[in-house]
Amino acid sequence: MHTVAVLALDRVVPFDLATPIEVFSRTRLPDGAPAYEVRICGPAPEVDAGMFTLRPPWGLAGLADADTIMVPGRSSNPPVPPEVLAALRTAAARGARIASICSGAFVLAATGLLDGLRATTHWAAAAELARLHPAVEVDPDVLYVDNGRLLSSAGAAAGLDLCLHLIRRDHGSAVAADAARLSVMPLEREGGQAQFIVQDPPPVPRGSELEPVLEWLERNSADELTLPAIAARVGMSTRTLNRRFREQTGTTPLQWLLRARVRRAQHLLEATDEPVDRIAGQVGFGSPTAFRERFKRVVGTSPQAYRAGFRGAAAS
Template sequence: MHTVAILVLDHVVPFDMATPMEVFGRTRLPDGRNAYRVRVCAETPDVRTDGFALRVDHGLEALVDADTIIVPGRSERAAPPSARVLAALREAAAGTRIVSICVGAFVLAEAGLLDGLRATTHWVAAELLARTYPLVEVQPDVLYVDNGQILTSAGAAAGLDLCLHLIRRDYGSAVAADAARMSVMPLEREGGQAQFIVHQHPPVPQGSTLEPLLRWIEDNLSHEVTLGALATRSGMSERTFSRRFREQTGSTPLQWLLRARVRRAQYLLENSDHTVERIAQQAGFGSPTAFRERFRRVVGTSPQAYRSAFHGRTVPEVALP
């Protein structure tokens, strides 16, 4: 089981702290086991926020055996982190994954962990981060930055994106997609790090009158599927069908179809050794050229780069005791 330590400091932003607690705490493996053990730790047992006080069960010693340390954001009233906290983070950085949410990046920067690296934070604070820590390459226009061991996210919502990304790195897309559904969160966000964001299989609304058709589409992605054919299969005119489809799915038929094809391609890139040409055919893109162009447009990177990042991660990680 992967251990996540959430390091809370005085004047922690409650939402930034609660997000990883909820997401990681509710993530399950396919066999129902907990994927993560979550610990909240602090320098002292009592931590203040701007609205209430927290009683924390674990001290800084919890950082020692953590697989991932998360530093949430803090309010403007927060004092600089203590030398003890900074030393604990530096020591942990020798082999532990360390993540910041929102302006938690300032704590990582103060510890020197972002020197020479790309990083992001809330756009309001990006200029201050860059000015205060000139060795950090601040990127204010992305959702999050993954440097491998050190990761930073923008605002609180981007912190949720980053949590889902971490789950995907650890256990694969199926577990991450389930975690996203539990959070009522789509695994698809526009942004500079789109190449690392899971594009969830388009949801099939339970009880929808279109549900049989959507299931049929999923089962026939390798075939040519046109708007006219879908409307005919539904017994509607194209105009009526398009309106009904948008009402029930929040997407146009062709947008939904593209997302379904991309998700199928992502799965095959992660879990098979099929060539790009074969995957293009299996996902119904018509040609490898069309596949590469549309995949890059939706995901933000090439199929080959995507495979290099995620191929083979799902099965072995889920099988861990």
């Protein structure tokens, strides 16, 4: 039987810890037999889980012959005990599959195993992961990344997506679909993390010479604005305006404007029942097709799917 070891470290996030335990322990093969043996392993007899103390039944020895090791996130990222890093490296060397959930990517990255590979984590922690581990290619937009033996997922519910993906790899779509139904989850979700990130336009420092024009762009983002018109507004040449924008916002005036329009569209999709094509015109896109393409590029999903996911919560 395939053995899944769930690593419990101090400050483990209970949700991230429980996700692989519940999903894998409930998975059944077509004949009704359990698909996985699940172990909870920790480097100490007691683990601080914030709201409670956990006593893992297995020590790090439980990782020694595990087929898959799941590394849940932690609410903070203190140094990883050296014995944990050594155990993970040893497991990887013998061919074990290791997967992180949420900020568990920091633990996996600390082993050096992710160097040169693509990985993800919760979007709010992605920049910090990239800063601490520059050899890791951090992708903040996806729900999970599969490098074969090394995998990583974004936060919270993305851990479910990753577990279901692993089950499908191990036992096929039918078993994974049954596990998804038990979890009240689709087997695959449309889009990535981008749909959950507040898509504010890039900020500009207070007191900047661009601050007045950015406020003006925000107020008039639905108008038909061109680069020459924006440049005339601030009394600059288009070349100078582009250069100043890149220096102070990291993007161009038109890209900043498009991001502002998408953010306005997100609000309208969440808070109104206006048809998508009408919203496209209200926020300043010349055609519904252009709006859908830009929205998908920025948010990672379609306007219709975004509304389906967020309309109920906003309305209530």
